[in-house]
Amino acid sequence: MREISVREIEERIAEACGEIAVRYSPDLIKALQKGRTQETGFRSVTAMDILLQNAETAASQNIPICQDTGLVIVWLKIGSEVHFTDGLPSEAVNRGVARGYTECYLRASSVTDPLYERKNTKDNTPAVIYTEIVEGDQVEIEMMAKGFGSENKSALKMLTPADGEKGVKDFVLETIRNAGPNACPPFVVGVGIGGTFDSCAVNAKRALLRPVSESNSDPRYKKLEDDLLTEANQLGIGPLGFHGRTTALKVQVEYAPTHIAGLPVAVNMCCHVCRHARMVI
């Protein structure tokens, strides 16, 4: 047994909230720079220049890249040999989020009840938390701060096995087309295929955690990712929706076993501000 104080989870989450709000990961910066070289139109070039300049300003002056600093989603992989002290990990996550968003001057974007009261919780809690028990004596934390301009353009469809690869592709591209300029292109597109109605959506979100420099390890799914990226970039939406070549920076697919009768597909749209972090305690 290894004793871990949940305060450590709180600390790490609080720190990461501030960090991912102001700094793109290096793989995303590279993808944006590459996108910039592929643009030729006046507006699309200007758009990419603005985004790169904004990235620089945000990081050097510690100002959030985007004012929508997102809702926080946390995945905890807890080693079975870990014994937590000082309380519950989920409470620590929420304390970390509250501290990170308050201390780092990030926007509180969470409301209590979605339909009637819609009262701001003032500290961006609660986070959406997934936990999993794994082997070992470590705790792995993955987190994401998801903006809603793009979240609102996400979609899920229960396809049937007969729809096959074409059905999946058509649905993904239709979702990207429908997101258009509103969801802040260039996008990172998370796709979950298989599982159930709920788990394929979680897989679509998980797919966004992968660096854009990495593809699915299964060559068939890597090809699907590459094909979808090429086709997405032929839609012509372009950076900020000003037309051009860089509609998406990467399409990330995660798949899971499913029922003999089903082929669920979820598309989680993410803007260029695809903020996530991974930490191990």
Added chain:
Amino acid sequence: MKKLQLPLSEAEREELKAGEPVLLSGIVYTARDAAHKRLFEMLDEGRELPFDLKDAVIYYVGPTPARPGQVIGSAGPTTSSRMDPYVPKMMENGMIGMIGKGRRSEKVKEAVVRHKGFYLVAAGGAGALLSHSIIKREPVAFEDLLSEAVTRITVKDFPCFVGIDCRGDDIYDLKEDDE
């Protein structure tokens, strides 16, 4: 780049062309979802608004909190279409321009044409950079809404693009190389 000083005369508004980049200076009000809901209810009930809508320009933004010494935190545009249902009535009551991101409905376009107004588009996800062009901020109403409160901001050379002009032309319908 073309510089615009608010308020714009009718002649200046007629000269705006969808797709052209502009640097905007002057007084702008911030309001987004929750503030619009309240403003609209006040209009419906015939109550006086907390600021004069006549010739007002509204920026759809909910900034991050300012650090000590900052005027405002990160302050890029939010998706404008969520405010579409409010626009015709707001324009009837004097609002002349909007700043946001993304496509608008046909009804918004018609209202812009009818009132010879304008819709400007700012870069979505560039709130750090855009915050540098906001030089003053004063509270106006609904402070309980936190980032969604209505505030009066002074912008200086705020970079944006003409999204919809008074002829109803739309930046998102232009081709890549249309100048």
